[in-house]
Amino acid sequence: MSVETPRTSEEPAGTQEMAAHAATAGSGPSALSSFLGGSVTRNLGLVIALVILCVVGLATAGERFGSIDNALTILRLAAVVGVVSVGMTFVICGGGIDLSVGAIVALSSVWATTLATQTMAEDIHWIVMVLTAVLVGGACGLVNGLLIAYGKVAPFIATLAMLASARGLAELIAQRKTQIVRDRSFIDFFGGSVLGVPVLVIIFAIVAALGWVLLNRTTFGRRTLAIGGNPEAARLAGIKVERQTAYLYVLLGLACGLAAVMLMARTTTGTSTHGNLLELDAIAAVVIGGTLLSGGRGTIVGTILGVLIFTTLTNVFTLNNVDTSTQNVAKGVIIVAAVLLQQRLAARRRST
Numbered sequence: 001m002s003v004e005t006p007r008t009s010e011e012p013a014g015t016q017e018m019a020a021h022a023a024t025a026g027s028g029p030s031a032l033s034s035f036l037g038g039s040v041t042r043n044l045g046l047v048i049a050l051v052i053l054c055v056v057g058l059a060t061a062g063e064r065f066g067s068i069d070n071a072l073t074i075l076r077l078a079a080v081v082g083v084v085s086v087g088m089t090f091v092i093c094g095g096g097i098d099l100s101v102g103a104i105v106a107l108s109s110v111w112a113t114t115l116a117t118q119t120m121a122e123d124i125h126w127i128v129m130v131l132t133a134v135l136v137g138g139a140c141g142l143v144n145g146l147l148i149a150y151g152k153v154a155p156f157i158a159t160l161a162m163l164a165s166a167r168g169l170a171e172l173i174a175q176r177k178t179q180i181v182r183d184r185s186f187i188d189f190f191g192g193s194v195l196g197v198p199v200l201v202i203i204f205a206i207v208a209a210l211g212w213v214l215l216n217r218t219t220f221g222r223r224t225l226a227i228g229g230n231p232e233a234a235r236l237a238g239i240k241v242e243r244q245t246a247y248l249y250v251l252l253g254l255a256c257g258l259a260a261v262m263l264m265a266r267t268t269t270g271t272s273t274h275g276n277l278l279e280l281d282a283i284a285a286v287v288i289g290g291t292l293l294s295g296g297r298g299t300i301v302g303t304i305l306g307v308l309i310f311t312t313l314t315n316v317f318t319l320n321n322v323d324t325s326t327q328n329v330a331k332g333v334i335i336v337a338a339v340l341l342q343q344r345l346a347a348r349r350r351s352t
Contacts, residue, residue, distance in 0.1 A: 042290045046305035053312045061319040070315065072198060078311040079204035080262050081281045082304060086211040087255030088282040089303045093215070094248045095228040095295030096148065096155040100162035101256050101282055104140045105275030107170040108133040108260035113179040113270025126186035133264070134257035140166055141253015145246030163279075170272035179270040190265030200262050207255070212300040224248060228295025277328065284331050285310050287338045310334075 057065035064070060084101050091098050111117065112133035121128040140162060147158040181187060192199050215221035223244050226234040235241050256275075263274050287293060288309060289302030310331065317327045 042299075043301055043305060046289065046302060046309060050305065050309050050312060053309060053316060057312065057316040057319070060316065064319050065316065070319075072201075074308075074311050074315050075201045075204075076198055076266060077314070078307050079198070079200040080259050080266070081278065081285065081311060082204045082307040083207050083255050083259045083262065084252075084278060085282045085285045085303050085307050086207050086300060087252035088286050089211065089289075089291055089298050089300060090215065090224055091248050091252050092283075092286055092291050092293060093228045093295055093298035094224045094245060095231065096245065096248065097283070097293075098144065098159045098249065098252055099156065099279050100140070100144065100159040100166060101252065102275030102278035103163045103166035103170070104137050104253060104256040105260045105263065105278055106272050107140065107166040107173075108136040108257045109264050109270035109274045110170040110174045110179065110272055111136045111270075112260065113181055113264060114173065118182055121183055121186070126183045126189070129181075129183070129186060129264070130261050133260045134254055137253040137255070137257025137260065138250055139253070141250040141256070142246070144253070145249030148249065149242040149245040167272060174270070174272050176272065181264055181268045181270065187265055187268055190262065200266065203258070203262060207258070208300060208304050215298060215300055220244075220247075225296055225298070228292075228297070230296070280328070280331060280335075281307075281310055284335045284338075287335055293339060 054065075084105070088098060088101065112129045117129060117132050144155075144158055144162055147153045147161075148155050151158075190199050194202060215224065223234070223239050226237065226239060227241055227244055231241050259278075260270075260274065264270050267274075285306035286298075286303050287306070289299055289304070289306035291298035291303065313330070314327060317330070
């Protein structure tokens with residue numbers, strides 16, 4: 001007969017759990033699945049995938065891909081998608097989804113480049129255009145958040161309605177015309193560079209750094225992950241789930257407004273066609289980066305790597321004259337593969 005030795009008061013509370021973990025750490029499937037599910041391993045896999053893409057680009061496009069100008073082009077393209085993807089990471093971590101980000105970007109760019117807004121910017125400062133775009137994006141995010149959090153409308157339906165409404169409103173305001181940015185100081189500032197690094201890339205880096213801190217080092221981030229993991233448990237823990245959910249969509253809306261500013265600077269235009277299929281790129285980058293579509297787990301570093309992978313993939317396709325339809329098919333396949341991989345890893349964790 002075996003006698004269980006009681007735990008003494010001096011014994012740390014986690015000693016038995018640590019001993020049990022140590023005893024099973026070497027077991028095959030459990031240890032392997034834990035290792036494969038680690039963020040370090042996921043990020044390393046993304047880095048390897050990015051390197052492979054670069055090798056393919058060099059092999060198929062040669063110097064056109066390997067040039068410094070092309071590298072800067074990739075980074076500029078990644079900057080716009082990246083800012084939206086950082087915001088999308090928070091929404092998906094909180095158990096939501098937003099299909100309207102491209103339309104919000106279009107509406108923000110159109111509103112910020114109307115004759116009235118640009119005239120006001122000429123009289124005051126080009127910052128008026130920036131504030132207009134960001135505020136319009138934030139307002140759209142607020143509408144989404146209120147409908148989803150307090151109106152109990154499914155995120156898919158609410159953001160789908162916003163997609164149609166925002167794009168339609170942008171077309172009405174612009175009358176289906178392209179509005180040219182007239183303020184050269186605005187274009188020079190956002191189109192410039194600091195020590196050879198484009199301003200757009202610097203903005204993306206700042207947004208990514210702030211996003212990482214917000215998600216990993218603040219109460220806001222912990223509440224977001226708690227809601228995404230189990231909304232009812234978060235509610236019982238005292239978290240105001242509805243308010244936090246609304247904040248997440250406002251945050252994404254603000255990111256869309258900033259992305260609109262960056263797109264206006266890059267193209268020197270505001271148009272209702274801006275941001276077309278941007279939601280596909282953002283969701284793809286977030287999912288590939290390791291954020292669970294079901295919520296409760298997310299990584300900003302993974303999102304950044306996902307953005308770089310998809311932007312590089314698009315660049316390789318473009319340099320090799322692959323049509324956009326084929327590109328979209330490839331992106332769709334990659335998204336499905338990433339979700340299936342997430343489900344398999346999650347099933348392994350539940351079974352161990």
